[in-house]
Amino acid sequence: MPLDYWRNIEGAYPYQTAKTIEDDSEHNPLNLLSLEKELIAIRRHLHQYPELSKEEFETTDFIAKCLGEKGIPIRPTSLKTGVFADIAGESEGPAIALRADIDALPIEEKTGLPYASKKKGIMHACGHDFHTAALLGAAFLLKENQDSLKGKVRLLFQPAEESGAGAAKVIADGQLDGIEAVIGLHNKPDIPVGAVGLKTGPLMAAVDRFKVAIQGKGAHAALPHNGFDPIVGASQLIVALQTIVSRNVNPLKSAIVTVAKIEGGSTWNVIPDTAVIEGTVRTFDSEVREQVKQRFLSVAEQISSAFSLKANVKWISGPPPLCNDTAITEIAKAAAHKAQLQVISPDPSTAGEDFAYYLEHIPGSFAFFGTGGDHDWHHPAFTIDETAIIKASYFLYESARRLLG
Ligand SMILES: [Zn+2]
Ligand SMILES: [Zn+2]
Structure with missing residues (x-):
């Protein structure tokens, strides 16, 4: 990296645990201050060259190069993007995984940062550059202490x-085979740097998507009796769908049904043949998720039928609810304390996260990591506080060590 990367960070915020960690005779001395500089440069490089989902080719090469320079070999994979690697200790023990996501978003960056995206219309607006740099830092720390690891840590750059x-x-590619637990994190702008949100149970929502095409019969707008009006049917359906949350879901549980798009008709004096609505359902519980889906299908069919219309529902299931394991979350909390982080109990997020798929196979915990900032995920001015990177690396490293036992 060119030296001017450091201009803004020289002398900035020495990580206060550096001395403590060096004093810990159990580990090799960890020079966190020099590692912090290295990780900030890595994160800035990633930030300048973001890539969209499934197109993370340069990012993949860059991660592999960073690991290779530290002598961490890459695992074979059938995936075109993503990097997987193992760091195994000398003694036998369990195999656990640490995961970071590496992709960016189709958003034009408006941060004004000197190291803003060089790719037009693409931006790391969800902070996956932060996650990638943090996991690389954890990998470097694990590598430095490889001999003392009791088991194996798999790195998933997803x-x-x-x-x-x-x-x-990643699961279909076999990268989770033999792995007994997994830890991951997401940056969180509303949590300050130095704090981490850890919580047992549901943390992020299941994400389902729907598209309903309501088929009617077009007519002259002045002769409605000659047709079956899909605009009126769609309007009734949108209102009726709101009763799923208010009248069907247990008030002590939660769900969201949002119709975000409505489309129908082409002019003011023609009743169209069809109208289409699209939107999303969010839930935190598999039973509620299924209940909302069944009720949705029933309401769509019956409301349409009441108006002599036909509803064609396309239901697209996304990630399930993300549910953190109790025992592993406790281990992550202990690791956070060791990393001198304040542990808070975060509010669940109604956004989704495909880390939830890993948790369908093996137990694990997903953390909301404090990075500060004025803008939420996916905002063109989204930023993270880089002093959080080394903390996240150390948290992941310490979590892995404790999971290995
Ligand atoms: Zn995102
Ligand atoms: Zn994200």
Whole structure:
């Protein structure tokens, strides 16, 4: 990296645990201050060259190069993007995984940062550059202490989180085989640097998507009795769908049904043949998820039928609810304390995360990592506080060590 990368960070915020960690005779001395500089440069490089889901080719090469320079070999994979690697200790023990996502978004960056995206219309607006740099830092720390590891740590640099398709492909590729637990994290702008949100149970929502085409019969707008009006049917359906949350779901549980798009007709004096609505359902519980889906299908069919219309429902299931394991979350909390992080109990997020697919196979925990900032995920001015990177690396490293036992 050119030296001017350091201009803005020289002398900035020495990580306060550096001395403590060096004093810890159990580990090799960890020079966190020099590692922090290295990781900030890595993150800035990733930030300048973001790539969309399934197109993370340069990112893949860059991660592989960073690992290769530290002598960490890459695992074979059938995936075109994404990097997987193992760091095994000398003694036998369990195999666990640490995961970061690596893709960016089709958003034009408006941060004004000197190291803003050099790719037009593409931006790391969800902070996956932060996750990637943090996991590389954890990998470097694990590598430095490889001899003392009791078991194996698999690194999952996962592609295509934003499209929701990456985790399932990583699992199908066999990268989770033999792995007993997994830890991951997501940056969180509303949590300050120095704090981490860790919580047992549901943390992020299941993401389902629907598209309903309501088929009617077009007519002259002045002769409605000659047709079956899909605009009126769609309007009734949108209102009726709101009763799923208010009248069917247990008030002590939660769900969202949002119709975000409505389309129908081409002019003011013609009743069209069809109208289409699209939207999303979010839930935190598999039973509620199924209940909302069944009720949705029933309401769509019956409301349409009441108006002599036909509803064609396309239901697209996304990631399941992300549910953190109790025992592993406790281990992550202990690791956070060791990393001198304040542990808070975060509010669940109604956004989705394909890390949830891993948790369908093996237990694990997903953390909301404090990075500060004025803008939420996917905003063109989204930023993270880079002083959080080394903390996240150390948290992941310490979590892995503790999971190995
Ligand atoms: Zn995102
Ligand atoms: Zn994200």
